[in-house]
Amino acid sequence: MRPDDLNRRLWSAALAFAFAATPAAAETIEVTIDKLVFSPATVEAKVGDTIAWVNKDKFAHTATVKGGWEVMIPPNKSASLTLKVAGTIDYFCRFHPNMKGRLVVAP
Numbered sequence: 837m838r839p840d841d842l843n844r845r846l847w848s849a850a851l852a853f854a855f856a857a858t859p860a861a862a863e864t865i866e867v868t869i870d871k872l873v874f875s876p877a878t879v880e881a882k883v884g885d886t887i888a889w890v891n892k893d894k895f896a897h898t899a900t901v902k903g904g905w906e907v908m909i910p911p912n913k914s915a916s917l918t919l920k921v922a923g924t925i926d927y928f929c930r931f932h933p934n935m936k937g938r939l940v941v942a943p
Contacts, residue, residue, distance in 0.1 A: 864888050864916070867937065869897050869909065872929075874937035881919055882942045888916040898930040899937065906930065 862884040870892040891909040899907040922943040929935035
């Protein structure tokens with residue numbers, strides 16, 4: 837094998853390794869609240885992603901996890917939370933308990 841071919845192969849292998857080792861960038865995933873509904877109701881995300889709830893209603897809502905966290909979402913505003921733990925997380929609005937959502941968080 838010629839030295840140029842060897843250098844090219846080593847360079848290609850190094851690039852392939854660099855791209856494979858680079859973690860995926862975190863995303864911001866939007867959940868809309870409109871007419872007392874979280875949409876989408878179920879979100880698939882990864883640890884490090886941020887969920888942004890956008891409240892289009894004229895009254896406040898929460899994203900509440902029983903025994904866990906709570907995010908207050910004022911009327912016509914948004915609020916967010918960065919996911920730190922993998923698992924399935926069911927949440928609801930403390931003011932309107934019939935409003936339910938689910939986060940399926942991968943590592």
